[in-house]
Structures are given as C-alpha cells and as structure tokens.
Amino acid sequence: MTPTTHVRRKAVVTGAARGIGAAVARRLAGDGLAVGVIDLDEADCAETVEAITSAGGAAPAVAADVAADVADEVAVAAAVARIGAAFGPPTVLVNNAGVGPRADLVDMTTRQWDTVLGINLNGPFFAARAVCPHMVTAGWGRIVNMSSISAVGDAGRVDHAGAKAGLIGFTKSLALQLGPQGVTANAIAPGFVVSDMTGASARRLGLSFEEFRHRAEQSIPVGRVGLPDDVAHTASFLVSPGAGFVSGRVVHVAGGPVD
Template sequence: MTESGPTDQQRVAIVTGGARGIGAATAQRLAEDGFAVAVVDLDESSTAATVQAIEAAGGRALGVGADVGDADQVQAAVERVATELGPPLVLVNNAGVTRDNLLFKMTDADWDMVMHVHLRGSFLMTRAVQQHMVKAGWGRVVNLSSTSALGNRGQANYATAKAGLQGFTKTLALELGKFGVTANAIAPGFIQTEMTKATAERIGRNWEEYVAERAAAIPVQRGGVPADIAHTVSFLVSEGAGFISGQVVYVAGGPRG
C-alpha cells in the first residue's frame, strides 16, 4: 500500500531561518528535490540570496518575513504562502538563536528569547501549517534539535529548548500520524555555520583552530556542513520515509543520544 498525497500540483515546503546556514542549504536542497519553497526569516530582505539561488536553478521560491514567535505574523506568513505558492505540506522548523551564558550570568531576556524562537516558534508554525497537511492527508514536519539537548555548558536555555523540541516532535507524531503526517527531529552536532563561527569568536578562539579541534573529537574526523543536515531533511520529507515518525536523528559524525 502506498501513501496518498497531492499529485496534481507541486508540493510546497516552508523552511524557517532560511536566509543562511542550515536553513539556506535546506531550502535549496528541497527546491532541487522539486518542492516550491517558502524561505521564512525575521527580515524578508535577508531571504533574497536564498530565493535568488533557487530561482536561478529553475525552482520556485518565495521570501517571507516573520517573527516565528509572534502568532499574528505566523498566521499571516502561512496564509501568504498558501495563497502565493500553494498549501504548505512540508515544514522545517529551523529558525534559531543563541544567547549563551553560564546559569548565574544568564538573564531573563537570554532565556526568554531562546524559548521564543525555538519552542514557541516551532509550536506556532506547526499549529498554523498542520491544517493544510491534515486536509491533504499528507505532510512532513522536521524540527531542528541539537546534540546540546543532551546538555552543554553555558547553554541552559538552548539545551532546554532543543530537548523540548524532541518531546514536541514525538507528540506531533502521535497526534498527526493518522492524518498521513510524520514528524521527526534532527539533532546536528558541530556544523560549520555563521552561528558556530560567532561562538568561536565569543570565546576568543581562532576559527580554523577551533574547527580542527572539534573535528579531532568527531569519529568521522571532520566538522559537519549545512549540506549534511539538508540531505537528512531531504530524506525525512521524502515519500519513502513515510514509516519513520517521532524519531530523533543525531547527525553528528558519530553516535550520540
């Protein structure tokens, strides 16, 4: 028995935090896979490079500005995507921020901002998009967690949010499975992005030396790149992954979790 789903139109995917890094790589990969892609980020102008790259390769894309932690902005963004591209049936909750600090130095604002983007943002986006998936009888949700969910010094807020996303993912799988919707999480390890480069700068480390040091501790002996995560997303949202749901896939160059 095969899955059913819309076959008369191009499927639409939304990638949050799609302006750069893992989000940009994922948006471009999904476009290569045949999806029309809505690239969502806080500032719509920041999505231009990703949108242009997709369109230059012959794909369809739409840049949308929205604070994923704001319910009204999320609703407006999803409605715009549905109107201009079509009903979104794939959602990649990738938007994220860091506000690292040791617990005794962490401010209320540091904590709240990380929860606002990662947890509230993923909740609001998924709640807004799931109605389109349920109506179609087919959908894919992929949430970006992290190996930090296992605990990481100086990241009480980020680790908590990323662990929370794993529980959120498993609950989505239970609630939405009967509607043909799967939900999975990807937990990246060390990925070379602007965010991790900023971390190295914050702690006063040379970037090349920092990458080499991190790579030496990884079984496959290299740091990850955004394409590693994009490839995993591509698989999880594919037709063939329809019997995989509620899972956390650690993409970290070795065993974690």
C-alpha cells in the same frame, strides 16, 4: 496516502536566510518542491529565493520569501498564509529558526531565556499550528524540527539545551497525534556544523574559526565537521514520500554516536 507525482509539493522552511536553513531550502527546491522561506530579514530571505530560482534545473524552481519573527504567533500565521496564497497550501514544514547565545545560569537574564525559548520552541509550535490544518486536509504531511546535540546537555547554554530538548518532546507528541492523519514528525539534531553560530562560539573562546574547527574534528569519529548540506540531505529524506514509515525519531547528524 501519498502526493501524486505530478503535483508539486509545497514547503515552508523557517530560518532560511543562511546556513542550515538556506541549505535545506535550496535542497528541497532541487527536489522539486515549491519552497516558502521565512526569516527575520526580508532582504536575506530574498537572497535565498534568488539562489533557488537562479539555480536552473529540469523544472523551474518556485520559491517565495516572507519576513517574520517566528516568536510572534500572529506574524507566523500571516507568513504561512502569504506563502499559501503564493503557490498553494504547504504540506511540508521544516522548523529551523533558532538562536543559541551563551551565558552562565547566574548571568542569564530572563529576557535572554524568553528570547531563546520564544524562537527555538514557541516558533516551531506557532508554525506547526499554522501549517498542520493543510496537512490534515491533504491527508499527508511532513514536519522536521531542528533540535541539536545540545538537547542532552550544554554547559553555559541551559536555555538553548532546554528548548532543544523540549523540541524533541514536541516532535514525538506531534508524531503520535498526527500519524493517523498521514503526517510524520521527526527531529534532526546536528552536531558541529559550520555556521554563524559555531563562528560565534569560536569568537567567544578567543579562537580563530580554523583552530576551533580543528579541535572539534579531533573528537568527531568521521574526522570532519559538518556542513549545512549534510543536514539538508537528511531533511530531504525525512520530507520525502519514501519516509512515510519514519516518524517520532531524532536523527543525529553529528559524525558519530551521541549519548
């Protein structure tokens, strides 16, 4: 089953206040979807919605903002319910919210471990659990989980790597379970993408962002670092009706092969 062309699809994008999440939300709105944006800060959410609704285009953009901590299952369920009340049950979910602080294993606190897994792994579970019933009812749905090339290992961020690797297993399991109901699930694993997170990495290393970016470019086959829109283009395809035969896959948006 595919959604009819005259029905506007509805999407939820978490971590959509800035960076990759904001780019994905803008792109999906540009594709004609109604987009509900979820992030921790209400004002930041509102900025993304304003960017969407003021962009113009052939059809009026529809967007709604909800502030919620994705690590809080009650807050996530309430946010999805509010978005559904705003413009109808969502059948597209992009789990983008994530954090990635750096700490050596022996210096990592239990609180940091729990925080990173709570946002990066529990959050997608809570959101999928809230949205999937709408997809099953519709007989159609798309889930995109934002993993990372860190999933193959990342010295100094065992919490982040563990969560992102777990997210890949979660994605493949969703694809197996929900495929018969017309729902696909895929993961995107970005490499170096210009963002607050890569900016923080540069500062930790005592480098200017320009120098940090230049060093990264030397190891990327296409000769440049990624931009949020690079990830948004991929998400746009994976949530489209035309991607119905792509499920359970990890798409590396990294400018080259990833081992």
